[in-house]
Amino acid sequence: MRRYFPALVALLMLSLSSCKLEGDSYDKYTGTLGIVDINLPDSAFTGEEVPVYASTAAYNGCWSQLTLYLLKAVDADTLLAVTANGLYESYNGLCTEILVTNDTTFRFRPDRAGTYFFTSVTPGLVTRIDTLVVVDSVSVKRFPAQ
Numbered sequence: 001m002r003r004y005f006p007a008l009v010a011l012l013m014l015s016l017s018s019c020k021l022e023g024d025s026y027d028k029y030t031g032t033l034g035i036v037d038i039n040l041p042d043s044a045f046t047g048e049e050v051p052v053y054a055s056t057a058a059y060n061g062c063w064s065q066l067t068l069y070l071l072k073a074v075d076a077d078t079l080l081a082v083t084a085n086g087l088y089e090s091y092n093g094l095c096t097e098i099l100v101t102n103d104t105t106f107r108f109r110p111d112r113a114g115t116y117f118f119t120s121v122t123p124g125l126v127t128r129i130d131t132l133v134v135v136d137s138v139s140v141k142r143f144p145a146q
Contacts, residue, residue: 025092033058033066033084034123037103038130045137046110052118055103056084061096063088070106077112082120110134 039053054068066086073079084102110116113136120128 026090027093028087028089030085031063031088033063033086034125035068035082035084035120035128036101036123038082038118038120038128040108040118040130040132042131043133043135044110045135046113047137048109050108050110050132052082052106052108053103054082054084054106054120055101056086057102057123058086058088058100061098061100062090063100066100066102068102068104068106070108078114078116080108080116080118082106082118108132112136 033056035054036057037053037055041050044050052070054070056066056068058066063086066084068082068084071081071083073081086100110132113134116132116134118130118132120130122128
């Protein structure tokens with residue numbers, strides 16, 4: 001037993017010093033990001049595919065997996081929201097100084113006439129509302145291009 005005692009003490013000291021967590025921090029969470037840009041046409045016809053471009057950005061390299069969403073309100077058919085989120089992961093609060101971006105074009109197809117409201121929140125926490133006026137394609141007589 002005396003022969004193993006110094007080895008046990010050394011092993012115990014090594015394990016205690018390796019578990020020292022003072023000063024170390026680790027953060028990981030999914031967070032909401034602002035919408036940097038949104039672009040859509042002013043008007044469209046029912047049943048027509050409407051491109052809705054949106055982009056987001058995070059201002060340091062601790063962010064990854066940026067994802068954009070186009071969400072339709074449950075209680076209002078003409079209210080939509082463009083949102084974004086991403087994964088934030090940091091060791092000791094150290095992040096590279098790079099701009100992390102993502103963009104996408106949603107393909108929105110309005111099914112009825114009316115004014116559609118697209119809401120988003122900018123990185124400065126300002127609410128932005130863009131509108132799309134949709135006209136019933138059956139009631140409009142289209143003339144062929146010449």
